[in-house]
Amino acid sequence: MTPEEIKRYFEATPPPQEMDWKPWAKITDSQLFLKSCYLTIDNYKGSLDMCPAWWHLKEVYMLVRRGSQGAKSENQTE
Template sequence: MNHEEIQRYFESSPPPVEVDWKPWAKITNTQVFLKSCYIGIKNFNGPLERCPAWWHLRDFYLHIKRTAVKENTAAEEAVSE
């Protein structure tokens, strides 16, 4: 998945406003975070795989996807009980 596909994903299903991403990283405004990643990627001169903004965007996307799967699983278990 490239950054344009991730951007379309977040435009169609926005993440929560605040996200506890890592023990040392809490994002208080995900839209500002995403916008800074998009700008960083756009302005990076070099291969995409060496762009720090790309890695942040990719890792954040994976975190959101994992969190959604966990929440769906928990919701399904609660309904089945």
């Protein structure tokens, strides 16, 4: 998965405006959070694997994917 693939995913399937990311972290504006991650990744000079914004972006992507898959499975059981 690349940052561009994640960006295309979020463009096609926008995340909720607010979300609880971690027990101690809440995202109150997901679009602003994503924009910040993309800019930081674009300007990061080191290895992509060492970029903190890349790790944050992947974590949020996995959180949103798990949430959407859970919602789909709940709708199928009804």
